[in-house]
Amino acid sequence: MQVRETTEAFLEAMKSAYFRSGTNGSADFLQGECRLLTLLRLEPEKTLQPGELSKRLGVSTARVASTLKTLEAKGYIIRETSPADKRKVYVSITDEGIRYIEEKREAVCSFFDSIFSGLDENECGEFIRLVKKLSDIADSKE
Numbered sequence: 001m002q003v004r005e006t007t008e009a010f011l012e013a014m015k016s017a018y019f020r021s022g023t024n025g026s027a028d029f030l031q032g033e034c035r036l037l038t039l040l041r042l043e044p045e046k047t048l049q050p051g052e053l054s055k056r057l058g059v060s061t062a063r064v065a066s067t068l069k070t071l072e073a074k075g076y077i078i079r080e081t082s083p084a085d086k087r088k089v090y091v092s093i094t095d096e097g098i099r100y101i102e103e104k105r106e107a108v109c110s111f112f113d114s115i116f117s118g119l120d121e122n123e124c125g126e127f128i129r130l131v132k133k134l135s136d137i138a139d140s141k142e
Contacts, residue, residue: 036067037076037101040093047080047090076100 039056040048048056054064068091071077076097082088093101116124 033067033071033076034101034104036064037071037093037097038105040077040091041098041101044093044098047092049088049090053091071097074100 035057036053039053050064050068051061053068054061057064068077068079072079074096075094077091077093080090080092082090116127119127
């Protein structure tokens, strides 16, 4: 199979998975609010500025501002102004935000558990090996 044929087959397979209604929120988990909350959850002891969130997520500052407004209204994050510099705002995840993102992650894990149960141990190992290899290749291209 040629590289372009592999790319087209991959995109077609992912399109089918992405738009399937029974994905149990797995697509949502990798974007938008969940992606931002996951980033905050990975470093709960750290507060991040919106500009840093924008850069790390690869989205516009306007998108981050809009998402933060929604998450704050839901009680999932708090924004605090720096006492030393009133121009700086820091964002951190709340306990409610942690609970929410952990529940979403568990639902996604359960969904993928049901999918991976259709593979044998060798297939699972080979799948993980290939995903890691593709991730490494992608990282080297950045």
